[in-house]
Amino acid sequence: MNSILVYCELDGTRVAEVSLELLSKGRRLADALNVQLEAVALGADLSTLPAQVYPYGADTLHLFEDERLSPYTTLPHTSVLCRLIEEEKPQIFLLGATVIGRDLAPRISSALHCGLTADCTALELGDYEDKKSGVKIENLLYSIRPAFGGNIVATIVNPYHRPQMATVREGVMPLQRVRPDGCDGNTVHHNVSEYVSDADFMVRIIERHVKPQDNNLKNAPIVVAGGYGMGSKENFDTLYTLAHLLHGEVGATRAAIDAGFTTHDRQIGQTGLTVRPKVYIACGISGQVQHISGMSDSGIIISVNSDPDAPINAIADYVITGKVEEVIPKLITHYQQKS
Amino acid sequence: MKLNIIVLAKQVPDTRNVGGQAMNDDGTINRSALPAIFNPEDLNALEQALLLKETNPGSRVTLLTMGPHRAADILREGLYRGADEGILLTDRAFAGADTLATSYALASAIKKIGSYDVILCGRQAIDGDTAQVGPQVAQQLGLPQVTYTRRIISLNEGMVTVERSIENGVEIVETSLPVLLTVDGTAAQCRPANAYRLLRFHRAAIPTEQAAEGFRYSKQIVADEALALKEWNLVHINGDAARCGLAGSPTKVRKVDNVIFKAKESKRYSAGDEDIKALVGELLANHTIG
Numbered sequence: 001m002n003s004i005l006v007y008c009e010l011d012g013t014r015v016a017e018v019s020l021e022l023l024s025k026g027r028r029l030a031d032a033l034n035v036q037l038e039a040v041a042l043g044a045d046l047s048t049l050p051a052q053v054y055p056y057g058a059d060t061l062h063l064f065e066d067e068r069l070s071p072y073t074t075l076p077h078t079s080v081l082c083r084l085i086e087e088e089k090p091q092i093f094l095l096g097a098t099v100i101g102r103d104l105a106p107r108i109s110s111a112l113h114c115g116l117t118a119d120c121t122a123l124e125l126g127d128y129e130d131k132k133s134g135v136k137i138e139n140l141l142y143s144i145r146p147a148f149g150g151n152i153v154a155t156i157v158n159p160y161h162r163p164q165m166a167t168v169r170e171g172v173m174p175l176q177r178v179r180p181d182g183c184d185g186n187t188v189h190h191n192v193s194e195y196v197s198d199a200d201f202m203v204r205i206i207e208r209h210v211k212p213q214d215n216n217l218k219n220a221p222i223v224v225a226g227g228y229g230m231g232s233k234e235n236f237d238t239l240y241t242l243a244h245l246l247h248g249e250v251g252a253t254r255a256a257i258d259a260g261f262t263t264h265d266r267q268i269g270q271t272g273l274t275v276r277p278k279v280y281i282a283c284g285i286s287g288q289v290q291h292i293s294g295m296s297d298s299g300i301i302i303s304v305n306s307d308p309d310a311p312i313n314a315i316a317d318y319v320i321t322g323k324v325e326e327v328i329p330k331l332i333t334h335y336q337q338k339s
Numbered sequence: 340m341k342l343n344i345i346v347l348a349k350q351v352p353d354t355r356n357v358g359g360q361a362m363n364d365d366g367t368i369n370r371s372a373l374p375a376i377f378n379p380e381d382l383n384a385l386e387q388a389l390l391l392k393e394t395n396p397g398s399r400v401t402l403l404t405m406g407p408h409r410a411a412d413i414l415r416e417g418l419y420r421g422a423d424e425g426i427l428l429t430d431r432a433f434a435g436a437d438t439l440a441t442s443y444a445l446a447s448a449i450k451k452i453g454s455y456d457v458i459l460c461g462r463q464a465i466d467g468d469t470a471q472v473g474p475q476v477a478q479q480l481g482l483p484q485v486t487y488t489r490r491i492i493s494l495n496e497g498m499v500t501v502e503r504s505i506e507n508g509v510e511i512v513e514t515s516l517p518v519l520l521t522v523d524g525t526a527a528q529c530r531p532a533n534a535y536r537l538l539r540f541h542r543a544a545i546p547t548e549q550a551a552e553g554f555r556y557s558k559q560i561v562a563d564e565a566l567a568l569k570e571w572n573l574v575h576i577n578g579d580a581a582r583c584g585l586a587g588s589p590t591k592v593r594k595v596d597n598v599i600f601k602a603k604e605s606k607r608y609s610a611g612d613e614d615i616k617a618l619v620g621e622l623l624a625n626h627t628i629g
Contacts, residue, residue: 011506073512074474074484099505103486106471110442110478115589118438118469128593142593148466149354153596161589203483203514206500210508222628246628264525265507271468279627289598290355300627301603314602318618322610330612334619335628 001035003060005090005163007081008041008053009100010070015041015052017175018096022168024176025123026094027057032125033139035091036060040084042077044070054185057178061185062088066192068201071208072100075200078107083195085112090163092141094123097167105167115158116165117143121172121274128157135159141166150270150290171218171274215249217266222248223277225268225295228255229284229305230324236261238328239283245335251275253291256284269294284324287312304328340495341397344388345452347445347460347476348381348402348417350410354465377413380461382420382529384522387491388459389421389530395494399423401452405433405444411545414568418540419532423565426452427545430572435585438467442475444583447576449480456516457499462487462523473521483514486521539563545570 004026009016023039030037039058041049046065053061064080085093085108093108095101097119109116122144129136141164143156158164217223224243230236236256243250251268252261268275269291280298285291287303287310295301296315303316304327313319320327352373385402392398402417404410405428414425428448436444449455458477463470470486477484487504492511494500500513504523542556543566549557560566573580581587608614623629 071510074486078478099487102470103474103484106438106469106474107478107484109439109471110475113439113589115437115439116471117590118467118471128591143590146598147468147595148352149468151354151598153598155593155595156590157593158589159591203485203512205510205512207511208505208508209510210505213507293598302622303605308607313605316605317603318608318622319605320608320610320615320618327610327615330610330615331619334612334616335623338616338619338623 001033002089002091002162003036003038004030004033004092004094005038005040005085005088006058007093007095007101007104008039008049009096009098010041010043010072013043013045013048015049016096016098018098018168018170020052020056021170021173021175022094022096023053023056023058024178025168025173026092027176027178029092029123029125029141030057033091038062038088038090040064040081042066042069042080050184050187051181054183055177055179055181056175059185061187063187063189064192064195065189068196069192071205073201073203073205074103074107075203076196077104078111079197079200080192080195081108082111084190085163093163093165095165095167097169101167105165109165114161114163114165115156116167117145117156118167120145120166120168123166123168128159130159140164146270146293150293169274213265215266217249217251217268217273217275220249220275221278222246222281223251223268223275223279223295223298224248224281224283225251225253225285226256226261226283227253227285227291228259229286230256230261231284233261235325235328238325238332242281242328242332245332246279248277248279253285253288282312282316283328285312286310287315340395342391342395342399342456342494343454344391344398344400345449345455345458346381346385346388346400346402346417346422347458347472348385348404348413349378349461349464350375350404350406350413351378351464351466352376375409375412377416378461378464380463380522380524382461383524383526384459384461384520385417385420385422386527386529387488387520387522388457390527391457391491391494392421401426403428403445403448403452405429405441408545408547411548411568414545415540415543416532418543419537420530421533421536424569425543426569426571428571428576430583432573432578432580432583435588436583437588437590438469438471439475439589440583440585440587442472442479443587444576444578445472446476446479447578448571449476451571451576457494458482458517458519460519460521462521470521473519477519480519482517482519484519484521485512485514488520488522489525490527491520540566542566543568
């Protein structure tokens with residue numbers, strides 16, 4: 001039976017966390033389908049890839065090692081993957097819904113004329129009945145994603161084209177090491193020049209500025225998040241004090257970021273990060289569905305809002321009705337006194 | 340250098356601010372109550388096109404959209420802001436298209452336009468948020484692409500230099516023309532409608548609108564051919580019906596669920612000192628914080 005293939009995105013020589021999450025999910029899907037899980041990586045130095053990838057359950061690792069493949073550019077990665085897919089004929093091909101994944105996946109789906117579902121938040125297996133022809137297909141990939149600004153969740157299938165492609169959001173699939181460190185699989189070193197042409201290198205990277213993530217929002221146990229209701233940057237800044245005190249991180253809604261209260265890397269919601277902290281303190285956040293979809297799995301939700309009927313209050317465990325500029329300083333003071 | 344610039348745009352329901360009037364009693368969305376707007380990032384793309392036109396006099400900006408007849412509204416809006424020409428791609432055969440079938444129709448229309456140096460579009464549309472159509476069009480036209488464009492730094496002698504967003508940073512890339520760029524929301528905002536252009540182009544219409552009863556600007560359109568918006572169907576773009584619309588879409592929607600978050604029983608507190616003190620005490624006692 002045809003395999004499941006996962007694209008391993010690289011940050012230098014390190015495999016991106018979303019790719020390991022996809023390998024974890026891919027392993028479970030492969031077991032359910034009783035097929036092999038294959039991984040593919042392209043880059044300049046892939047010597048540590050087997051050690052990084054095999055513990056997450058891949059059976060085979062395809063390596064394309066070439067200076068020209070790092071940093072990522074669209075065309076050579078497209079050429080390599082299209083050809084590899086034609087050779088290996090996987091039934092499912094998964095990529096992270098990152099800048100790279102969202103640049104690369106549509107290009108491949110267009111070249112191979114197969115269906116692609118973007119930004120999935122869940123993947124399942126199930127049957128599909130074509131109502132027109134009456135044909136029933138078993139064990140299709142259900143690609144599940146929010147759409148329409150997060151107001152609906154759609155289940156998408158690819159009945160007749162292979163591979164079934166999906167990009168998956170970071171942080172939605174749990175990481176699962178299924179094999180011990182040092183385990184091994186079938187590593188295949190490919191000859192890159194057989195897969196790319198000179199024309200693939202017409203886009204040249206002149207400069208690159210990457211700064212390491214200066215917050216740990218994704219893994220923070222406590223998130224203090226502010227919305228447009230914080231009113232001003234000065235008010236918003238009080239959230240850093242509270243977050244620091246609680247050993248948490250500061251998050252924000254898109255509206256707060258658009259208003260200039262904080263930076264884009266703190267955005268939580270459908271077009272930002274998905275977080276599931278132990279505690280989520282929502283300050284001046286009304287609770288648009290786009291935001292809630294990025295935090296509704298939080299353990300305890302505390303809402304601070306002047307509107308007693310703010311939609312977010314419906315999913316909160318604790319609701320404080322009052323002005324944020326009064327409540328936040330009081331929370332800070334009382335916490336300092338008690339602890 | 341005179342450039343032929345094509346901007347791909349989509350008319351979308353404004354999903355960003357779903358207000359009370361757009362909610363049904365059961366918590367689902369009443370889509371028809373949402374205003375139809377020019378997709379925000381497509382406006383960022385249009386601005387990049389207009390900036391290129393300013394630095395390259397004699398360039399021409401053609402706005403291309405696919406949708407029902409009412410999508411001609413965004414063609415007019417683009418003309419008000421500075422586009423030179425509008426084309427609506429409309430046909431029952433295009434209905435129900437997924438991103439791949441959409442990109443096929445758009446790529447076919449671009450081939451019919453024929454001459455282009457730069458194709459610009461928004462990174463993604465706010466109704467689907469897929470970011471797929473741009474790269475899929477580029478692939479079908481055999482063009483290089485630069486996604487997540489923040490700004491065009493320079494364009495000369497057939498080469499373009501672009502700043503784009505990447506995870507946690509930016510990248511500056513250079514490639515040859517023709518090229519397809521997808522522009523994200525960090526790029527410059529689109530200039531507003533120009534009053535003189537509005538006065539002139541509010542009379543612009545597609546043939547279907549011109550043929551409608553009560554259409555008042557037939558004479559003006561004869562006198563000013565820039566007011567004649569183009570309306571292309573499957574035959575005009577020499578398209579293959581099997582690759583368009585629902586029939587040409589590899590992906591099928593199996594089901595759609597409305598998102599309704601489960602309400603919890605919540606404890607309520609006021610902003611008074613006693614209440615906040617009690618709450619902090621409880622949160623510490625049950626180890627929620629601390």
